Amino acid sequence: MIFGIDAMGGDHAPSAIIEGAVEAQGFIDPKDTILLIGDEELIRDHLSQYKYSKDKIQIKHASQVIDMHDQPTRAFSSKTDSSINVGFRMLKEGEIDSFASSGNTGVMLVGSYYEIGVVQGLLRPTTTALVPKENGGSAVLLDVGTNPDVKPDVLNQFAVLGSIYAESLLGIKNPRVALLNIGSEDKKGNILLQSTFPLLQENKEINFVGNIEGRDIFDDKTDVIVTDGYTGNIVLKQLEAFHDIMVKRHADDPFVKRMDFENFGATPVIGINKPVLIGHGISGVKAFKNMILSSKKLISADLKSKIREKLSQNIVL
């Protein structure tokens, strides 16, 4: 397998990416390759500081860079030799098996939707985060910002996507799905949540366990937490803020440590036709290493086929 990695994306590019790749190459299969996409000379310069297997880390030149402030659709259509564009083209052509970047999130989504394409029948692709439970497990939280405006049928599909993620990537059989709400009773919440609840109840493709509250986020009440991209984004970033403050205050607690986003490396874009991962702009070496290792898992999970199968079985979708 070939894991395409944008060497130019994120606040600490390219140094942290290259160091992360060097760390990751010790953990990947002898047949697998990390392909660093970006300014060849710059990447070669950085790589020269390290010892690594030349078979496992290769370079694909891209002459342009999209930065965090570029307007997504304009940047994607004009900077055609940017590391992100080259990555998506190679993924589309099958020259790489996955593509990951910590660069401009908007551009990554434009590439995902228009170059790679949305799984047929799906209303909206999504992005997720893993929320640590106090008992040691994790729950899949979605959406975390890609879809700040959603309708009930979109949340109903997110419940299916989250279940597929929990089963395929976390190994949880028949994962429990809950709706994040302001109370646990069936009729609670705003119009969106009240309209979504019966759809989830009727959806035979998921194991719906009802509403959970914000206080239950770290409990073992569910495996998938469904919400809109506004609320989910705030939950995720509040969690990251709490982690960062507690680490700064020298809290030496395993639960707090599991809140570190760098453990996960990146979030896959769920619901598109090929494996794409988006990392945090502030990703460091550990995050990039985990981003590369997550790429392999994401390719093996073959989410696209599972989503297509569920969509074709479920007339709700």
Place this chain on the structure above:
Amino acid sequence: MIFGIDAMGGDHAPSAIIEGAVEAQGFIDPKDTILLIGDEELIRDHLSQYKYSKDKIQIKHASQVIDMHDQPTRAFSSKTDSSINVGFRMLKEGEIDSFASSGNTGVMLVGSYYEIGVVQGLLRPTTTALVPKENGGSAVLLDVGTNPDVKPDVLNQFAVLGSIYAESLLGIKNPRVALLNIGSEDKKGNILLQSTFPLLQENKEINFVGNIEGRDIFDDKTDVIVTDGYTGNIVLKQLEAFHDIMVKRHADDPFVKRMDFENFGATPVIGINKPVLIGHGISGVKAFKNMILSSKKLISADLKSKIREKLSQNIVL
């Protein structure tokens, strides 16, 4: 002043309320009285265990109790001799100066809106929470669950209400107001947030500082955090969950301790014609003590007059 307190509301009623009242009476003015409303015999029984000044704690009998599962409008209109109904009637008639309860939140809101009434010109009353900042201060978060569905003009009024709260109760001059969003750029967010942003920019009654993200919640970037009641409720309860888990895990950290909701006692209902406070169902002795002490501050703050003044000055409202 007479602080009316529902002795029958909350999971630990009446014992924790009565113990809280006994603790609070040492801190109140000689001219002030705590009026415990509920089953007289039961209250008298509990009070007999303590030493306290008979002038400072008095009892008003109410023969019925509304429980957490009662349907709000039905309970309020049928259980007319419940401790909550008696409390609201006395507040309306001026026999008490404030009313506070940790009972059924829905019933407390029904009483607030229909017995006490909404300040003229206000679209929606709201409830708030204080979020501890890492640097030692606090920010006012609103709404925290009373209004899970809102429109831009409602959020614009919340910004004013939050500013009045921060100025009157936290003593912050010209408090900064921010919109909780998924990014800091002006155009970020869902349709609600994108439509609210320009209203806040144009609102001359507030000191709007733009969007903040979930990661900024504990920073000193703002004094008032505006969001809808769904997202705000999740933020508040996630914060409470962090607190409870960290305390359980023996974290001895002043920042974590300041997340304890019992520090605040109760949230005032902002935007009604008289002082009403609603406590957490799980409130303990410390919370009830602080609920009583908060009552005095809320009466003195005279939010109603300040809200009326701002509403009449600002044609946006």
